[in-house]
Amino acid sequence: MAVDTTSAKARSFELSAAAFLRLALASVSALWLIVVTGAAVRLTDSGLGCRHWPGCERGHPLPAKDYHAFIEFGNRVVGGVTIVLVLLTALAALRAPELSRGARRLAFGVFAGTLAQAPLGYLAVKTDLRWPVVASHLLLSMIVLGGAVVLALDVFAVVRGRAEPLVPLELRRLGLVVAAAALALLVTGTLATAAGPHAGGGTEHVSRLWRLQPVIYVHAAAVAVFAVGIVFMLGYLAARRERSPRLFALGAALFVFLLVQMGLGEIQYRTHLPWGLVLAHVGLAAAVWALLVAFVTVLWRPPAPFVPGRT
Numbered sequence: 001m002a003v004d005t006t007s008a009k010a011r012s013f014e015l016s017a018a019a020f021l022r023l024a025l026a027s028v029s030a031l032w033l034i035v036v037t038g039a040a041v042r043l044t045d046s047g048l049g050c051r052h053w054p055g056c057e058r059g060h061p062l063p064a065k066d067y068h069a070f071i072e073f074g075n076r077v078v079g080g081v082t083i084v085l086v087l088l089t090a091l092a093a094l095r096a097p098e099l100s101r102g103a104r105r106l107a108f109g110v111f112a113g114t115l116a117q118a119p120l121g122y123l124a125v126k127t128d129l130r131w132p133v134v135a136s137h138l139l140l141s142m143i144v145l146g147g148a149v150v151l152a153l154d155v156f157a158v159v160r161g162r163a164e165p166l167v168p169l170e171l172r173r174l175g176l177v178v179a180a181a182a183l184a185l186l187v188t189g190t191l192a193t194a195a196g197p198h199a200g201g202g203t204e205h206v207s208r209l210w211r212l213q214p215v216i217y218v219h220a221a222a223v224a225v226f227a228v229g230i231v232f233m234l235g236y237l238a239a240r241r242e243r244s245p246r247l248f249a250l251g252a253a254l255f256v257f258l259l260v261q262m263g264l265g266e267i268q269y270r271t272h273l274p275w276g277l278v279l280a281h282v283g284l285a286a287a288v289w290a291l292l293v294a295f296v297t298v299l300w301r302p303p304a305p306f307v308p309g310r311t
Contacts, residue, residue: 017098017158023089024152027110030082031145032286034117037075038141039282043275046071047129053122079117086114086148098158106151113144135190142186145286146293153297161304166244171236175296178229182292185226188219189285216269223262230255246306247298254291261288 041047049068055061056073063069093099093107120137127133165172192215234251241248261284268277304310 013095015092015096017096017155020089020092020096020099021152021155021159023085023092024107024148024155027082027086027089028145028148028152028290030078030085031110031114031141031148032283032290034075034078034082035138035141035145035286036279036283037078038138039279041072041075042129042134043279043282044068044071047134048125049073050076051125053125054118076121079121083111083114083118086111099155100158103151103154103158106147106154110144110147110151113140113147116140117144138190139186142286142289145290149290149293150297153294153303154301157301157303161310163302163304163307163310165300166247166302166306167237167299171233172299174229174233175299178226178233179292179296181222181226181229182289185219185222186285186289188215188222191215192219223265227258227262230258242308244302244306244308247302250291250295250298254288254295257284257288257291261285 041049044067046068049066049070049072050056050063052058054076056063056069063073090107090111093104099107117137117140120133120140124130124133124137230251234248234255237244237248237251261281264277264281264284268274268281271277298306
């Protein structure tokens with residue numbers, strides 16, 4: 001009887017894969033949001049709105065009546081909430097018996113990367129927004145976001161079932177190449193920001209990477225390589241879309257987002273980089289990256305609903 005009672009109590013603390021999926025999706029949303037709020041800090045010249053950490057100023061943990069301080073401190077609040085949410089997701093993974101060991105490790109890896117953002121934020125302030133620190137801050141955010149997307153898709157496959165790959169090995173390998181090109185695109189975009197006019201420090205002098213023009217050309221070349229890879233893959237899926245119309249739809253959505261992103265990038269460059277357009281560009285970049293990670297993950301490990309006739 002005692003053993004049965006203990007077993008029942010243990011089961012009462014277990015979390016279903018469906019419930020865990022909701023947590024994983026919330027983490028993806030929060031990690032995307034922190035990319036946007038972090039970009040808003042830089043683009044509104046609020047990076048030094050709070051010169052102390054984790055409070056705003058020494059002896060004054062809350063921001064004064066200055067919108068730069070409110071924006072910077074608001075980003076820290078969003079970051080704190082995100083860390084808590086990702087921690088809860090990682091701990092919940094231990095209570096979800098349907099998850100694989102790899103999924104649990106990934107959940108804690110996403111938490112570790114999210115937690116590492118805190119000391120990077122501290123370093124960014126203490127080094128007066130040195131561009132290598134700020135660039136690392138953004139790139140780590142993107143990597144963690146990608147990990148959270150992979151985790152959510154893995155759990156979705158647990159809930160709905162998993163299928164065999166729907167495309168040949170060569171196309172799956174091309175997907176990895178395109179993902180590497182996307183990562184290079186993120187790096188060059190981050191470097192373009194580091195060379196651009198939005199230093200993030202307002203009237204404070206912030207060292208810049210280099211002249212903007214050469215970095216923009218490198219970034220544009222990375223966009224072209226990435227776009228060509230996506231077009232090739234989408235053409236293959238379009239010719240065989242009856243095999244997996246949902247996979248084709250996911251690729252098409254990725255391509256549409258990429259086109260909007262490219263158009264917005266051209267407009268912001270020709271209008272001398274107004275901060276609102278640059279913010280939208282960064283938010284779309286994070287969305288494109290998340291969609292690409294989802295697309296490549298489905299190429300290799302498709303959930304059952306991507307197979308025609310299965311839901």
